[in-house]
Amino acid sequence: MFCNQCEQTAKGIGCTVVGVCGKNEEVADLQDLLIYSLQGLSLYALEGRKLSIVDEDTDLFILEAIFSTLTNVDFDPDRFVELINRSVELREAMKAKVASAGGKTDFKEAPASFIPTGSVADLAEQGKALDFLNNLDEDNNIRSLKQTVLFGLKGIGAYADHAAILGQKDLAIPAFCYEALVMLLTPKLPMDDGVALVMKAGEINLRAMELLDAGNTGTYGHPVPTPVPLGHRKNKCILITGHDLHDLELLLKQTEGKGIDIYTHGEMLPCHGYPELKKYPHFYGHYGTAWQNQQKEFPNFPGPILFTTNCIQKPRDDYKDRVFTNGLVGWPGVKHINDKDYTQVVDMALSMSGFTDDVDNGQVLVGFGRNSVLGVADKVIEAVKSKALRHFFLVGGCDGAKPGRDYFTKFVEQVPDDCVVLTLACGKFRFFDKDLGDIGGIPRLLDVGQCNDAYSAIQIAVALAKAFDCEVNDLPLSLVLSWYEQKAVAILLTLLFLGIKDIRLGPSLPAFISSDVLNFLVSTFDIKPIDTPETDLKAILG
Known part of the structure; x- marks a missing residue:
């Protein structure tokens, strides 16, 4: 096995024996084989799109199957066997439809004719022989871009799958999944095409998060404090x-x-x-x-x-x-x-016994989505203009067990009293119960929601920029993000697509980012690795 899709990957390089997440070699190899089989399905589904052939079952399946390979989702080998076999069934059904419509079916790419063996062990051997990630491309930089797209796809699949459960769908999302999986098969992919694909992944993820937001708020109402x-x-x-x-x-x-x-x-x-x-x-x-x-x-x-x-x-x-x-x-x-x-x-x-007594451990406030925050926008704007509120920090993202994540606790603890911290995703549990007080009745710690509520945070930033008649990058706003798995990758790509700059990222940078790709991100978007809370706060606030 070789897996480097999460922040905690072994030695900051890649897991080769067993995943830090607990994924064993058999499951890792089956996941690689599933992605490979999905590439075969995507060749025909993409051709089908050209002929206006759209199959909803296939569209929903591609999202679910990609999602299943995301870190810490499924560790059951038998279920990957089912998914692999199902992908081939759908591939052959789509191939038949394309053939009937006079479309291309003579694809030379190996996944187009992949035949799975029967047993779990044999399938795992097929996956192992692929050495999938290492063989994405001979060029280290192109391989890095392809991995970035692939891991972003896994986050997109997660959000789009959740949205579909609530009835929110967009044909453009599975269409991009097909396109991207096929592009990963392209040898010697031009660098510009790789960068464009990365940016498009960010655009598509924005749409996936928008759909999930519509599903959540349309079904359950907008969060309230x-x-x-x-x-x-x-x-x-x-x-x-x-x-x-x-x-x-x-x-x-x-x-x-x-x-x-x-x-x-x-x-x-x-x-x-x-x-x-x-x-x-x-x-x-x-x-x-x-x-x-x-x-x-x-x-x-x-x-x-x-x-x-x-x-x-x-x-x-x-x-x-x-x-x-x-x-x-x-x-x-x-x-x-x-x-x-x-x-x-x-x-x-x-x-079971349940709880046998009453215990009061205090409480925390949630529910500061865009409606709640923008509902007091006049107070926020006045606080900024009067200089009672100097700066906004968005501190959030994924949590994890790797040492170094106490940075985010220390950072929030040291944020000056005239600043507000917005937070989202499980990274907030490093500091979610801190009592930071308020600024003129505005809590200094605002829980925007889950990781997918990055969409809500983006809408808050856009609305504030409009109110101050400036660009988002000109706002007194800094993003300090923690990442662990592939939904965080997808969100980062969305931020890059939107042109958000000066993001601080940690605890470490992705192992799948090559030095040249990193230099591109730094020069284009001014992405920075976190340093120490003291150093970063000084650099941001002066």
């Missing part, structure tokens, strides 16, 4: 973690009136701010901090745990028996729910 308890109360309980609001809604409906409280973990925290979710009286509070601490937190939770989507480490044996997975998430030996019927989870919650 909401206090969320960090303690617990005496009652039966279920913990849900991940990203999917629809899964949470279904769990709330299926536990209504059963004497069970629902607690969030990780990126589910912002869900407490959505009006259509917060209306459930048993939607109570938030348990624990970020995902990297779950190995300490989860054994202490006195109820079942429902994992949705990614950013979840493989559960330890001492609590694995009460873990349930949903959607794409899966590990061998862990109970998986395929039909959204959470009866097993509910029954387990009722059989």
